[in-house]
Amino acid sequence: MKVSLFITCISDIVFSEVGKDSVELLERLGCEVDFPEGQTCCGQPAYNSGYVQEAKKAMKQMIRAFKDSEYVVGPSGSCVGMLREYPHIFKGDPEWEKEAIALAEKSYEITQFIVDVLGVTDVGSTFKGKVTYHPSCHMTRVLGVKEAPQTLLEHVEGIEYVELPVKEDCCGFGGTFAIKNAVISQEMVKEKSQHVSETGAEYLVGGDMGCLMNIGGRMRREGKDVEVVHITKILNTHEQGGEGHEYQNRRYSL
Amino acid sequence: MSIKIGDIPYNDRIDQGIDNEFMRQAVSSAQGRFRTGRLTQAEVLGDWEDWRQIGEEIRTHTLENIDYYLYQLSEQVEKRGVHVFFAETAEEANEYVENVIKKKKAKKVVKTKSMVTEEIGLNHALENAGATVVESDLGEWILQLDEDPPSHIVTPALHKNRQQIRDTFTEKRGYDQTDSPEELAAFARQQLREEFLSADVGITGCNFAIADSGAVTLVTNEGNAEMVTALPDTQITVMGMERIVPTWEDMEVLVSLLTRAAVGQKLTSYITAITGTRLDEEVDGPEEYHLVIVDNGRSKILGTEFQSALHCIRCAACINVCPVYRHVGGHAYNSIYPGPIGAVLTPLLDGYDDHKELPYASSLCAACTEACPVKIPLHELLIRHREIIVEEEKRSPAMERIAMKGFAQWASHPAAYKLSAKMARTALKPWTDEEFVENGPGPLKGWTDVRDFPAPGKQTFRTWWHNHQKGAKK
Numbered sequence: 233m234k235v236s237l238f239i240t241c242i243s244d245i246v247f248s249e250v251g252k253d254s255v256e257l258l259e260r261l262g263c264e265v266d267f268p269e270g271q272t273c274c275g276q277p278a279y280n281s282g283y284v285q286e287a288k289k290a291m292k293q294m295i296r297a298f299k300d301s302e303y304v305v306g307p308s309g310s311c312v313g314m315l316r317e318y319p320h321i322f323k324g325d326p327e328w329e330k331e332a333i334a335l336a337e338k339s340y341e342i343t344q345f346i347v348d349v350l351g352v353t354d355v356g357s358t359f360k361g362k363v364t365y366h367p368s369c370h371m372t373r374v375l376g377v378k379e380a381p382q383t384l385l386e387h388v389e390g391i392e393y394v395e396l397p398v399k400e401d402c403c404g405f406g407g408t409f410a411i412k413n414a415v416i417s418q419e420m421v422k423e424k425s426q427h428v429s430e431t432g433a434e435y436l437v438g439g440d441m442g443c444l445m446n447i448g449g450r451m452r453r454e455g456k457d458v459e460v461v462h463i464t465k466i467l468n469t470h471e472q473g474g475e476g477h478e479y480q481n482r483r484y485s486l
Numbered sequence: 487m488s489i490k491i492g493d494i495p496y497n498d499r500i501d502q503g504i505d506n507e508f509m510r511q512a513v514s515s516a517q518g519r520f521r522t523g524r525l526t527q528a529e530v531l532g533d534w535e536d537w538r539q540i541g542e543e544i545r546t547h548t549l550e551n552i553d554y555y556l557y558q559l560s561e562q563v564e565k566r567g568v569h570v571f572f573a574e575t576a577e578e579a580n581e582y583v584e585n586v587i588k589k590k591k592a593k594k595v596v597k598t599k600s601m602v603t604e605e606i607g608l609n610h611a612l613e614n615a616g617a618t619v620v621e622s623d624l625g626e627w628i629l630q631l632d633e634d635p636p637s638h639i640v641t642p643a644l645h646k647n648r649q650q651i652r653d654t655f656t657e658k659r660g661y662d663q664t665d666s667p668e669e670l671a672a673f674a675r676q677q678l679r680e681e682f683l684s685a686d687v688g689i690t691g692c693n694f695a696i697a698d699s700g701a702v703t704l705v706t707n708e709g710n711a712e713m714v715t716a717l718p719d720t721q722i723t724v725m726g727m728e729r730i731v732p733t734w735e736d737m738e739v740l741v742s743l744l745t746r747a748a749v750g751q752k753l754t755s756y757i758t759a760i761t762g763t764r765l766d767e768e769v770d771g772p773e774e775y776h777l778v779i780v781d782n783g784r785s786k787i788l789g790t791e792f793q794s795a796l797h798c799i800r801c802a803a804c805i806n807v808c809p810v811y812r813h814v815g816g817h818a819y820n821s822i823y824p825g826p827i828g829a830v831l832t833p834l835l836d837g838y839d840d841h842k843e844l845p846y847a848s849s850l851c852a853a854c855t856e857a858c859p860v861k862i863p864l865h866e867l868l869i870r871h872r873e874i875i876v877e878e879e880k881r882s883p884a885m886e887r888i889a890m891k892g893f894a895q896w897a898s899h900p901a902a903y904k905l906s907a908k909m910a911r912t913a914l915k916p917w918t919d920e921e922f923v924e925n926g927p928g929p930l931k932g933w934t935d936v937r938d939f940p941a942p943g944k945q946t947f948r949t950w951w952h953n954h955q956k957g958a959k960k
């Protein structure tokens with residue numbers, strides 16, 4: 233199956249390992265992965281701030297970049313959720329509506345793609361450690377992906393899974409919200425960090441680097457010894473020598 | 487009071503909320519209770535999503551045909567001897583009620599809890615006209631004694647704890663017992679009973695007016711609505727024009743959703759229906775009954791992309807799940823309608839001048855949208871507000887506009903984007919220590935005040951990708 237990686241700008245710029253793990257994981261599952269070089273950002277920072285005209289410029293670039301892709305798969309519920317909104321945003325636009333629909337229809341968040349399209353629930357990974365999972369808001373409530381990441385985690389050999397208290401609560405990231413309403417965002421992330429500590433987990437896993445960057449950044453500040461990783465790192469760790477990529481700005485803890 | 491409850495600037499309100507430990511404790515534990523209650527009840531009911539779907543359909547249908555249903559309602563109630571008045575503005579509504587009070591030479595008015603009377607500032611108007619107004623809902627009564635605005639649309643005194651309530655009772659009413667909820671409630675009951683007996687006029691709000699039968703229904707837990715509607719001979723109901731349903735069957739669906747979504751109850755303790763004045767063969771009911779239907783900006787919302795905001799049945803489920811509300815409390819919204827629905831509704835009813843920050847007081851986590859029993863897409867409506875603030879009102883900060891223009895250029899030109907991705911690590915270098923920024927410049931400051939920011943890694947994805955591809959081809 234031919235798959236184009238939509239790396240998302242945050243992983244492209246800050247967390248390249250998420251892209252690497254995604255590629256290796258998809259290849260291990262038999263996909264032929266390509267990386268359209270013209271991709272940039274899904275437009276969400278502008279769209280969610282009310283700058284629809286500016287957002288559309290980014291969106292058109294994304295539509296162009298993935299025009300020839302069969303499937304577009306990205307390691308982020310939030311960014312893929314944005315792609316799925318394109319048809320609604322370009323509604324009535326004679327030039328772009330059809331293309332927006334086409335992109336939305338072939339776009340998947342990576343765990344969603346593995347479970348729903350590839351039909352795989354056990355990716356054959358092995359991971360030793362106590363892990364908790366934060367289901368990010370846009371992944372669960374905008375894109376509607378609730379089960380897939382958890383299903384995949386459950387099948388990882390050796391994993392000790394602990395449930396995060398009030399896991400569906402927002403971590404306070406919210407993109408520009410974290411800057412524009414920094415004081416509120418701060419209170420939210422403190423609470424989330426507290427909940428993570430309550431689990432006693434060694435690893436906090438999630439499917440959106442924005443949220444993980446937020447929670448991890450807070451936990452590092454608090455000096456907490458929890459490693460924060462994208463789910464693709466866990467799924468790309470397996471007995472045939474795969475270890476998942478060590479994050480360069482690794483271990484949010486010190 | 488009107489929709490707006492004070493003049494403190496936005497940032498100060500947020501700080502005050504965050505610094506108020508008592509309030510945050512109270513709100514957080516109430517949210518926990520409400521959340522569990524709602525989820526349990528939804529599960530017990532089964533097919534919760536189907537119920538929501540029907541709820542949404544009823545509200546959509548009603549609002550799309552609101553002219554018809556309002557006409558039907560007024561015809562029906564007039565048949566039962568009720569005076570109907572359509573008030574376009576808050577002032578018109580207040581003036582009408584004032585005139586009724588004056589004509590009756592009424593000295594004391596008892597009220598049930600009603601958001602729309604808060605919205606139009608009715609108490610204030612009546613007091614100016616010389617009447618004493620007594621709130622009969624326990625929470626509202628506490629706030630009235632304390633001259634404090636509501637912070638929640640269902641449990642208005644949510645921000646107060648027992649000790650604070652005891653202190654208010656002691657100071658204002660000479661209470662001398664403990665802060666046990668039973669003793670506090672018993673005291674309030676006894677004090678309020680006397681007020682009911684001596685009131686000349688009863689004023690109620692309205693949860694759902696039934697168009698085809700002309701009944702006004704009230705959903706309460708304390709039974710105070712019974713008292714307000716049973717005793718005084720003159721009754722007035724003030725309702726927002728959207729608080730209407732076609733039939734009793736529709737009302738049943740919405741009440742099922744309302745009580746479950748609000749507090750996790752199957753049913754409230756009381757549902758009161760008022761069906762006009764006392765007819766010859768009837769033994770109770772008021773001699774004189776007025777129905778005041780308030781527009782106050784609502785009809786302007788009809789037919790716009792915000793119409794669904796009028797579907798709201800005021801259950802507060804969105805408020806009860808909102809993490810922003812949990813940390814800042816209701817008063818930070820500076821509106822009698824706080825939380826997500828407040829952030830949507832307040833600028834619509836009262837303009838952007840005083841409320842332009844509200845649509846941004848959300849991380850867009852969509853917990854509200856998911857909780858809403860009539861499926862109002864609250865977080866999307868917040869984005870619509872932002873869009874209007876940016877594109878029509880042109881009120882967004884200049885720096886932000888410049889940044890967003892830059893964003894558009896960056897994200898639509900892959901070459902520029904790629905270059906910046908390559909340069910990001912170097913650009914952040916001066917602030918980076920051990921792969922993290924702990925004290926960021928400019929807009930990063932709000933971030934790094936309480937969190938670290940990761941520096942972009944040494945090897946970019948694109949470099950790795952090229953090597954990876956070469957490897958694959960080998």
Ligand code: SF4
Nearest residue numbers: 798799801802804858
């Ligand atoms: S918007 Fe929805 S959830 Fe919020 S109060 Fe209204 S009906 Fe309830």
